[in-house]
Every structure is written in structure tokens, then in C-alpha cells.
Amino acid sequence: MNGARPARARLWHVPQMTAILWDFIHRTPWLPRVRPYRTDLRVMARITRRGWVRVLRDARGPAAFIARDGARVHALYVHPRAQGMGMGRALLNDAKRAAPRLELWVAEANEDARIFYMTQGFAEHARGCGAYNDERLPEIQMIWHQDRSAAI
Template sequence: MTVTRAHIGHAPHLLAILWAFTRHTSWLPQVRSRLTDLRVMLKVIRRGWVQVVHDAQGPAGFIARDGERIHALYVHPRARGRGVGRLLLDDAKTCADRLDLWVLQANGPARGFYARHGFAEATRTNGAGNDENLPDIRMVWQATHGEQP
């Protein structure tokens, strides 16, 4: 598996990966329409922020990153536990000495994943600044001298 830059033709597949989580997570409120998700996905792909990993069945995961900020990282349910998320994070780490992201406090699996990959909690909020209005955590990864992902 390799990481490549996403193109517009990937959008339907990447949205299916996104919706596999957002539409099937009972504690997560639905705050955006599918049309809004499509518009945002097309925008971030055009900006060159999205990297994708393929497996034999097609896109298996993606990351949306603008500089140091990771805006999204999602893995298809069929590909979870196979290193797709790690591969996407490792690729991002080769492009920056520091990365940060926001994760919802309720998303324990994601918080654990990021912690295992060197991200540390930096800030907690009550969620007033996110779309879902749920408590969240800003996590930060900082490269150490000579660190390899």
C-alpha cells in the first residue's frame, strides 16, 4: 500500500469512507448534509490537502491535511487494523516537524490511536468551537531530532 494524492474521481469513495463512520456512530450528531460533505470534499481535494491509500478493493483510507493541521483521517471499515491509518500518519510526518489535530473526547479509539503514534494532549474544550458542539481535545505531535516515522 502506498500513499498518493487524491483526485476528484476519488470523492465518491472518500465520502463513503467518511460516512461509514459519521453516519454509523450513534453518539455523533449529524450536523452536515451529504451535499455539504461533497462540497467540502471537492474543495479540499482541489486544494491538494487529501492523500489516499488504496488496497485491492479501492480507496482504503484518507487524510486531509493543510500544513501542520490534520483536518480528517478516516479508514474504511474493511481496512481497519491493517496499518492504513499508520501509513497515512507516517506520510504526513515526513512533510512536517509538527502536526496537530482535534479529536472528539467521546472518540476513545481515535484518541488511543493518535496517542500510540506520538500525539499528546495539548488542550481540552467544551466543544463550543466544533460543528458537533461536543467536547474535544487538541493533540500535537512534535518530531524529535533524527526521528523517522
């Protein structure tokens, strides 16, 4: 990573962050498309206005973002050009400094994300059948506790 620090996302970042999300959707064969792009654009603008989104930039603009409301991580995406550069880890570490506990739901099929979160100190807490996510995919709740990770 180039030493950039996560910063609060601004409305002008929304199109690029939404493009990162949609790039992931298009590259992921098991992930159904359940919403139109315009809906995701509106949601991204709403959560950005609320201050939930932190972004990391590279020379080409937003390269990764995290959406978090308190302890709940709603999204973490890294553009393919920036993967493997520590941006996801930097965004999570930023969130960990702001909250003593984080929780998220990850699709069971997203093995890469599950492994990433485990390496970042998250542990599986519960499983769901997909009844509460838009895609209706089985999911896993993962939780990170500051006090537990200090012992690791």
C-alpha cells in the same frame, strides 16, 4: 497493508472518500449528523482540489484518507474493511515525513482515535468545550513533534 503508498487524492476519489466519512458517521452513535451528504461531498471536493487530501487504496478503491493543511490534520478515516491493516498509521507517517509538527482535534468521546493517536506519538495539549466544531462536542487537541518522537 498491501505495500501501497499514500498518494494525492483526485477528484474521482471524492465520492468514495465521502462514503468512508459517512459510514463512520452512521456507525457512531454519539456523533450527531449536522450536515447533509451533499455538503460533505462539496467540502471533500474543495479540499481535494487544494491538494490537502492523501489517499490509500486497496483492491476495491480508496480505503483510507487523510486531510491535512500544513501542520493541521483535519480528518483521518479508514474504511471498516481496511481497519487494523496499518493504513491510518501509514497516512500519519506520510504526514510526519512532510511536517516536523502535526496537530489535530479529536472528539473526547472518540476513545479509539485518542488511543490510536497516542500510540502514534501524539500528546494531549488542550481541551475544548465544542464551541468551535460543527457537532458541538467536547474535544481534545493533540500534537506530535518530530523532535519529541525521536527521543521515544
